[in-house]
Amino acid sequence: MAKKDKRSALHAALQTAIELEWSTIPPYMVTVLSMKLTANRQAANLIRGVMMEEMMHLALVANVLNAVGGTVHIGADNLPSYPRKLFKGRSVEMDLAPFSKKNIETFMKFEQPKTTITEFYAGIIEMLEELNKSMTLFTGDPTYQLYDDYYWGGGSQIIPVTDLDSAKKAIEIVAGNGEGAGANPSFTPDTPLRMAHYYRFAEIHYGRRYKPTDNPSKPPTGEEIPIDYKAVHPIKVNPKASGYKAGSKLAKLNDAFNSRYTMMLRQLLQALTGEPKVLYTAIMNGMHGSTSTALEMMETPIPGDREGRTGCPTFDWLDKAVIGK
Amino acid sequence: MKVDTLIIGSGVVATALTKRLLEHKPNMTILILEAGQRYKTKDFGIWENFQVTGDYPYPQMFDLPYPERDKPGENRLVGEGAQIPTAFTLNGGRALAYGGSTNIWGGWTFRRKPEDFYLKTLTGHALDWPFDYDTLEPYYCQAEDYLAVSGDSKVQDPPRSKPYPFHEFPYSYVDQPVGKAMAKLGISYDHLPIARRGVSAIPSKHAPCQVTGTCDYCPFGARFVAADYMDDLRKWHDYPNLEIRLGVVVMSIRMATKRRAAGVVCRDTATGDQYTIDADRVIVAAGTFESPKLLLRSRSREWPNGVGNDSDNVGRYLITHPYMIYAGSLPENPDKMQWELNFPTLVSRYFDTPKEQAKGKFVLVNAPNIEAQSIAQMMQAGYSNAKINRVITGAVPISLHGMVEIFGQYENRVTNLDKTNHFGMPESVIHFTPDRAALERIQEIGKVVKRIFEQMGGTYADGNPSVNSWRCDHAASTCRMSKDPKDGVVDGDLRVHGTDNLYLCGNAVYPNLGSINPTDTVTALAFRLGDHLNAAG
Numbered sequence: 001m002a003k004k005d006k007r008s009a010l011h012a013a014l015q016t017a018i019e020l021e022w023s024t025i026p027p028y029m030v031t032v033l034s035m036k037l038t039a040n041r042q043a044a045n046l047i048r049g050v051m052m053e054e055m056m057h058l059a060l061v062a063n064v065l066n067a068v069g070g071t072v073h074i075g076a077d078n079l080p081s082y083p084r085k086l087f088k089g090r091s092v093e094m095d096l097a098p099f100s101k102k103n104i105e106t107f108m109k110f111e112q113p114k115t116t117i118t119e120f121y122a123g124i125i126e127m128l129e130e131l132n133k134s135m136t137l138f139t140g141d142p143t144y145q146l147y148d149d150y151y152w153g154g155g156s157q158i159i160p161v162t163d164l165d166s167a168k169k170a171i172e173i174v175a176g177n178g179e180g181a182g183a184n185p186s187f188t189p190d191t192p193l194r195m196a197h198y199y200r201f202a203e204i205h206y207g208r209r210y211k212p213t214d215n216p217s218k219p220p221t222g223e224e225i226p227i228d229y230k231a232v233h234p235i236k237v238n239p240k241a242s243g244y245k246a247g248s249k250l251a252k253l254n255d256a257f258n259s260r261y262t263m264m265l266r267q268l269l270q271a272l273t274g275e276p277k278v279l280y281t282a283i284m285n286g287m288h289g290s291t292s293t294a295l296e297m298m299e300t301p302i303p304g305d306r307e308g309r310t311g312c313p314t315f316d317w318l319d320k321a322v323i324g325k
Numbered sequence: 326m327k328v329d330t331l332i333i334g335s336g337v338v339a340t341a342l343t344k345r346l347l348e349h350k351p352n353m354t355i356l357i358l359e360a361g362q363r364y365k366t367k368d369f370g371i372w373e374n375f376q377v378t379g380d381y382p383y384p385q386m387f388d389l390p391y392p393e394r395d396k397p398g399e400n401r402l403v404g405e406g407a408q409i410p411t412a413f414t415l416n417g418g419r420a421l422a423y424g425g426s427t428n429i430w431g432g433w434t435f436r437r438k439p440e441d442f443y444l445k446t447l448t449g450h451a452l453d454w455p456f457d458y459d460t461l462e463p464y465y466c467q468a469e470d471y472l473a474v475s476g477d478s479k480v481q482d483p484p485r486s487k488p489y490p491f492h493e494f495p496y497s498y499v500d501q502p503v504g505k506a507m508a509k510l511g512i513s514y515d516h517l518p519i520a521r522r523g524v525s526a527i528p529s530k531h532a533p534c535q536v537t538g539t540c541d542y543c544p545f546g547a548r549f550v551a552a553d554y555m556d557d558l559r560k561w562h563d564y565p566n567l568e569i570r571l572g573v574v575v576m577s578i579r580m581a582t583k584r585r586a587a588g589v590v591c592r593d594t595a596t597g598d599q600y601t602i603d604a605d606r607v608i609v610a611a612g613t614f615e616s617p618k619l620l621l622r623s624r625s626r627e628w629p630n631g632v633g634n635d636s637d638n639v640g641r642y643l644i645t646h647p648y649m650i651y652a653g654s655l656p657e658n659p660d661k662m663q664w665e666l667n668f669p670t671l672v673s674r675y676f677d678t679p680k681e682q683a684k685g686k687f688v689l690v691n692a693p694n695i696e697a698q699s700i701a702q703m704m705q706a707g708y709s710n711a712k713i714n715r716v717i718t719g720a721v722p723i724s725l726h727g728m729v730e731i732f733g734q735y736e737n738r739v740t741n742l743d744k745t746n747h748f749g750m751p752e753s754v755i756h757f758t759p760d761r762a763a764l765e766r767i768q769e770i771g772k773v774v775k776r777i778f779e780q781m782g783g784t785y786a787d788g789n790p791s792v793n794s795w796r797c798d799h800a801a802s803t804c805r806m807s808k809d810p811k812d813g814v815v816d817g818d819l820r821v822h823g824t825d826n827l828y829l830c831g832n833a834v835y836p837n838l839g840s841i842n843p844t845d846t847v848t849a850l851a852f853r854l855g856d857h858l859n860a861a862g
Binding site for chain 1 (some may be wrong): 367369522524526528529530531532533535544545563565
């Protein structure tokens with residue numbers, strides 16, 4: 001492969017990684033919001049923590065892509081839809097679905113250590129190492145980098161990427177506690193926010209915390225976590241916008257949500273392609289602002305639904321400005 | 326209705342105290358009554374409107390100005406102070422809202438100095454505090470963690486046992502001329518500690534400061550606002566028995582016996598319904614004006630002059646800080662300095678020392694020193710590049726801001742007016758006559774500023790200070806702490822003298838104010854009160 005092609009291949013792999021991280025976020029968000037508090041507080045916090053780290057992973061991968069002279073792409077054409085096979089060669093399908101035992105099992109399967117995703121991230125590190133030997137790889141504009149100012153709620157920090165060491169470190173953070181965890185996923189019961197995602201879902205699945213003395217390959221034996229799979233909004237799984245009758249309350253809320261989601265993605269793209277400060281607007285305005293609409297949908301029954309289900313946002317690209325109408 | 330703890334007011338005192346009580350006993354029944362309403366924080370619509378129009382988003386939280394001809398207004402100001410245009414203006418100086426005045430504060434977070442606890446002993450003014458700096462020091466550390474203060478931990482005057490949670494903001498470019506001049510004159514200065522969250526490895530729900538320069542309404546919640554932290558208590562912790570009611574005015578405290586509070590009588594301002602609430606203990610945290618007014622309204626056979634007012638101290642000794650702006654100008658501005666941050670980074674506490682205490686300690690703040698010139702306006706007016714450069718390198722107005730300690734006088738006080746304001750609360754009568762010595766002191770401070778301006782190569786304007794605001798922002802001392810009940814209203818544990826279960830916390834309990842902003846101290850007092858109540862069980 002020519003050098004130019006190799007660089008393109010690296011860019012393409014990093015873009016795939018961005019889409020992978022992005023596509024995990026709506027399913028986690030829907031599950032968290034479907035959980036009624038206070039019954040499932042601890043479990044909700046665990047999933048919320050994972051969801052926030054997926055956002056951080058997206059930021060870290062974007063830093064690497066920007067550092068090696070690539071361009072992040074986020075748009076209608078690569079918007080994730082559900083059900084979705086998150087990764088080629090993986091049979092696990094992610095849904096937009098309420099909190100349930102089955103759902104947590106899916107999340108566990110997806111976040112399982114030592115999978116094709118592990119190999120995928122290992123492959124990115126190999127490409128970085130190889131290309132760094134044969135060319136000036138880190139040609140990106142350093143002002144595109146996101147840094148720790150942009151992430152304040154989770155257990156890790158965003159690092160700016162400027163060279164091979166920082167690029168490898170960024171990818172290792174992504175792979176170390178996320179779905180790309182390798183042979184030795186992070187097992188740190190003393191600092192739960194550093195635990196590999198798989199273990200955090202296992203804690204919910206088994207309804208117990210891990211103890212530092214536990215064997216990571218066995219179920220946890222620590223303190224019980226109260227879990228109530230019935231304390232959940234009965235939302236429609238993988239909803240479609242066409243499923244909400246035009247002009248109905250749910251259709252309006254869904255449009256409002258999607259319009260805000262789209263605006264947030266546009267701002268995210270802007271933030272990842274040269275104007276990092278826009279990320280603040282995306283977070284505080286777009287992301288935080290969308291929660292109340294999603295919750296209202298989940299509390300609103302679908303008229304005439306025989307199973308008594310409630311609404312759920314569809315996460316579509318919607319450029320029409322509908323907020324406030 | 327019966328609760329364990331009833332808190333009147335929902336500002337930083339209520340928030341910090343509630344946090345401390347619930348950490349200790351998560352099932353405790355706490356009811357917080359707030360007369361005002363909730364205003365949205367971190368809202369981009371409000372923020373953008375503020376950015377575009379420059380209009381502060383707060384007027385709805387404010388008292389109306391004092392009445393004028395053709396303008397009914399609210400509250401009354403009597404005494405010689407009524408001649409000072411800005412004397413004890415309530416309008417703009419406090420916020421009646423969920424989260425209290427932290428909705429509108431600037432975030433300056435100074436500690437008192439050890440000598441500030443011994444004003445009476447050292448100068449004969451006011452009263453000593455019932456405890457010393459060392460007693461409060463650990464609580465200052467907790468308060469600074471809570472308020473998310475960015476400050477210079479190397480500064481050890483007053484001494485500190487723990488670093489600030491976030492490092493100091495660097496001095497801005499415009500601090501240089503004044504810093505250099507102060508250094509030449511031997512006037513020390515430091516980084517101004519400020520409650521704006523920084524970056525740290527500790528996860529937080531609150532975002533770090535991004536220096537947008539729009540601190541008056543932070544779009545991210547990086548500047549501490551108690552409302553955001555009260556939201557945390559309500560939304561993120563599953564305290565089953567925490568309740569907050571908005572739009573509820575407490576009319577009086579009901580006493581079961583001389584020593585025991587039974588609860589309160591309150592009024593829902595939306596419905597006009599009046600009802601009673603029983604409580605095992607009542608904590609008044611309604612600010613320097615409303616707290617004493619409530620005690621004064623709470624009359625009974627046992628307390629004919631109002632609860633805690635047998636010695637006629639409730640509402641008296643009212644003080645605030647005169648806030649002075651001294652103006653001047655520099656003949657030229659070759660480095661084209663423009664005000665950058667919209668918050669100050671340099672403060673001199675050189676005159677905040679025992680030596681200055683008898684005459685009134687003061688601090689000088691560089692905020693803002695060099696006035697921004699609107700390059701955009703000049704461009705719109707069609708100025709050429711050369712002309713704009715001439716303007717911004719030419720003569721430029723400068724200023725220094727100051728706050729000075731003034732001493733409480735018995736005659737200066739707040740009482741109830743038999744009239745209701747637009748929040749549904751009884752209005753205030755403020756009796757205020759400024760101390761002549763304080764007015765002279767303000768002129769004396771001008772001489773120090775003049776030396777600094779001249780050292781900078783500038784001139785000091787005639788008629789300084791150009792602004793001499795006695796607004797109520799830092800009002801204090803209306804329910805003083807005292808060891809002896811005859812001198813004050815509450816004891817060192819903040820319990821109203823002569824009662825068992827009635828407490829009062831706020832700037833009102835300060836026997837004196839010093840020359841610095843009161844919020845760091847009041848937050849420390851709230852945590853200390855929490856520990857006291859937790860220990861009492």
